[in-house]
Amino acid sequence: MIDLAEVTSAQPDLSAKRSWRSVKSTTMTGLMIASVVLVALPLIAVVWAIFGRGVAVAFHGFPDFFIKEIPSVARRAGPGMGPAILGTLMVTGAATLIAVPLGVLGAVYLHEYGVGNRFSRLVRFMATVMTGVPSIVMGLFIYVVWTLHFGYSAFGGSLALACLMLPVVIGATEQMLKLVPNHLREASYALGTSKSRTILTVVLPAALPGIVSGSLLAVARAAGETAPLLFAVGAATEYNPHLFEEANTALSIQIFGNATSSFVAAQDRAWGAALTLVLLTFIITLVARVFTARIASRR
Amino acid sequence: MLSEERIETDGRTQRDRSGPKGIIVSPPVASNRPDTPVVFDLADLEVFYGTFRAVRGVTMKIFKNEITAFIGPSGCGKTTVLRSFNRMHDVTPGARVAGGLRYRGAELYAPTVSATEVRRRIGMVFQKPNPFPKSIYDNVAFGPRSSGVSAKADLDVVVEKSLRSAALWDEVKDRLKASALGMSGGQQQRLCIARTIAVGPEVVLMDEPCSALDPIATARIEELMRELKSRFTIVIVTHNMQQAARVSDRTAFFTTEIDPKSDCRTGTLVEYDDTTKIFSNPSDERTENYITGRFG
Numbered sequence: 277m278i279d280l281a282e283v284t285s286a287q288p289d290l291s292a293k294r295s296w297r298s299v300k301s302t303t304m305t306g307l308m309i310a311s312v313v314l315v316a317l318p319l320i321a322v323v324w325a326i327f328g329r330g331v332a333v334a335f336h337g338f339p340d341f342f343i344k345e346i347p348s349v350a351r352r353a354g355p356g357m358g359p360a361i362l363g364t365l366m367v368t369g370a371a372t373l374i375a376v377p378l379g380v381l382g383a384v385y386l387h388e389y390g391v392g393n394r395f396s397r398l399v400r401f402m403a404t405v406m407t408g409v410p411s412i413v414m415g416l417f418i419y420v421v422w423t424l425h426f427g428y429s430a431f432g433g434s435l436a437l438a439c440l441m442l443p444v445v446i447g448a449t450e451q452m453l454k455l456v457p458n459h460l461r462e463a464s465y466a467l468g469t470s471k472s473r474t475i476l477t478v479v480l481p482a483a484l485p486g487i488v489s490g491s492l493l494a495v496a497r498a499a500g501e502t503a504p505l506l507f508a509v510g511a512a513t514e515y516n517p518h519l520f521e522e523a524n525t526a527l528s529i530q531i532f533g534n535a536t537s538s539f540v541a542a543q544d545r546a547w548g549a550a551l552t553l554v555l556l557t558f559i560i561t562l563v564a565r566v567f568t569a570r571i572a573s574r575r
Numbered sequence: 576m577l578s579e580e581r582i583e584t585d586g587r588t589q590r591d592r593s594g595p596k597g598i599i600v601s602p603p604v605a606s607n608r609p610d611t612p613v614v615f616d617l618a619d620l621e622v623f624y625g626t627f628r629a630v631r632g633v634t635m636k637i638f639k640n641e642i643t644a645f646i647g648p649s650g651c652g653k654t655t656v657l658r659s660f661n662r663m664h665d666v667t668p669g670a671r672v673a674g675g676l677r678y679r680g681a682e683l684y685a686p687t688v689s690a691t692e693v694r695r696r697i698g699m700v701f702q703k704p705n706p707f708p709k710s711i712y713d714n715v716a717f718g719p720r721s722s723g724v725s726a727k728a729d730l731d732v733v734v735e736k737s738l739r740s741a742a743l744w745d746e747v748k749d750r751l752k753a754s755a756l757g758m759s760g761g762q763q764q765r766l767c768i769a770r771t772i773a774v775g776p777e778v779v780l781m782d783e784p785c786s787a788l789d790p791i792a793t794a795r796i797e798e799l800m801r802e803l804k805s806r807f808t809i810v811i812v813t814h815n816m817q818q819a820a821r822v823s824d825r826t827a828f829f830t831t832e833i834d835p836k837s838d839c840r841t842g843t844l845v846e847y848d849d850t851t852k853i854f855s856n857p858s859d860e861r862t863e864n865y866i867t868g869r870f871g
Contacts (some may be wrong), residue, residue, distance in 0.1 A: 391668070457705075459701065459703065459705040460705060460707060460708075461666070462663065462666065462701065462705070463701065463705045463706075463707065463767070463770075464707075464717070464721075465663065465666055465690075465694060466661065466663065466694055466698060466699035466701070466771070467694065467695075467698065467717060467718035467721060467770065467771065467774050468691050468692070468693075468694040468695030468696075468698075468718065468721060468722065468774055469691070469694075469717070469718070469721040470691050470721070473721055477717070477720075477721075478707060481708075481709075482708060
């Protein structure tokens with residue numbers, strides 16, 4: 277707006293000056309943008325590949341692929357993945373029902389009751405160690421203590437997944453409990469409320485969105501686990517609605533089995549199953565997010 | 576009023592000067608008010624945080640249906656003493672209370688005493704308004720629900736009565752289901768007072784309840800305190816000496832003593848008397864220096 281010729285020397289010079297510092301700043305900004313692109317690239321590539329190869333298979337003659345049973349002869353072309361979708365929902369659902377209540381209660385003990393005592397330190401140490409146990413080792417463990425005695429079943433897979441989810445849920449819940457401001461606890465105590473009631477009515481509701489997020493992360497990761505399920509669940513091709521009986525199947529198992537098959541039809545089904553798994557995880561996450569947002573806004 | 580006093584007392588020479596350990600507790604009969612029953616009886620109260628002695632040697636009596644103000648510089652233990660009245664130190668790891676502290680004759684720190692029961696009778700309002708992230712209604716109903724009131728009709732009555740007592744009902748009666756976090760700071764603090772009253776306490780402790788509020792909201796809270804005095808015993812910690820002078824019947828002045836050997840700071844009670852006496856003719860030089868603004 278101001279004509280440069282009119283600027284007198286009396287006015288301050290507010291223009292940006294080129295200096296070594298500004299060169300460094302520009303370089304670093306460039307490097308950061310490059311890193312972001314590099315980080316995002318694999319993700320975009322994966323989504324691109326899965327959608328590119330999977331959509332045609334999964335949505336051909338919709339909703340056949342999501343409902344029909346898996347062809348028992350691998351070389352035969354055509355849908356579907358119905359039993360694997362049901363299997364994945366059952367296995368991860370049961371695992372969530374085991375791991376989330378246990379994990380949340382454990383974290384409440386660690387953070388609210390057992391602060392600093394020897395037992396809570398031991399439990400926290402064990403949980404950390406459990407995070408580092410490879411999933412195939414967990415699968416082997418369940419194979420030995422469960423599958424060898426009771427045979428293949430969806431529940432065996434749930435046990436393995438629950439063991440994998442448990443430390444994640446404990447860790448996430450404990451972090452969220454730490455974030456609940458202490459003045460809320462004090463406000464509750466000052467009203468003559470007992471500790472247990474304070475935790476139930478003040479602390480847990482305040483931490484709920486974070487606990488749900490943490491649990492979802494655990495669920496999403498568990499839904500994609502393959503190794504522990506190979507040992508415990510089996511690879512059925514028909515619907516099996518029984519949690520505790522007979523071999524079942526899951527999307528991850530079907531992806532593994534079909535992708536390593538030499539038949540093109542089977543490989544196509546693997547891509548379809550991969551897309552289904554991604555969509556399933558996405559839908560579960562979305563539903564849970566909407567659900568917690570509802571609860572949070574109601575308060 | 577205060578400045579007049581300052582001029583008058585500037586010429587003091589032969590004032591009764593107590594030693595650093597002397598605590599002057601004038602008999603409360605000096606006032607023309609009728610004496611009310613004793614609510615809190617402190618005998619040489621001490622509070623420790625771990626091995627650190629934060630407060631020592633507090634001996635005083637707090638009377639029913641009066642407003643008692645605690646004043647003094649930062650770190651002098653006012654809040655620490657206040658928090659010992661409803662056993663809030665129980666939830667602070669390492670905090671310990673020693674010495675005598677009786678509530679209407681009953682030893683508050685006896686092993687059989689339940690802190691939950693104590694806090695139902697002795698409520699507390701905090702420095703920063705701290706409503707729960709729940710609706711206005713649920714905030715006020717929280718205490719009664721904790722005490723086992725569950726019938727909707729009963730809760731409705733308690734909520735309305737408490738909000739009316741806190742002079743908040745007319746402002747919020749049409750949005751009881753709205754979140755308490757959407758209210759202004761002053762409204763939130765009155766909500767916290769309503770929430771405390773809803774439990775039906777005998778004593779309300781207030782820890783600098785107006786320090787986060789503007790003067791208009793402060794005036795409303797002070798007015799509220801004067802109204803509530805007839806039903807509750809109120810103990811208020813304040814940094815604002817005018818506030819203590821305006822609302823309280825009795826004032827206790829605390830200060831910090833520094834141990835020259837260990838450089839340890841310990842809060843203690845210097846003087847406790849009628850508010851008019853404290854602000855017009857204090858017995859201790861330290862009190863006078865503080866209220867005339869010469870330190871702190």
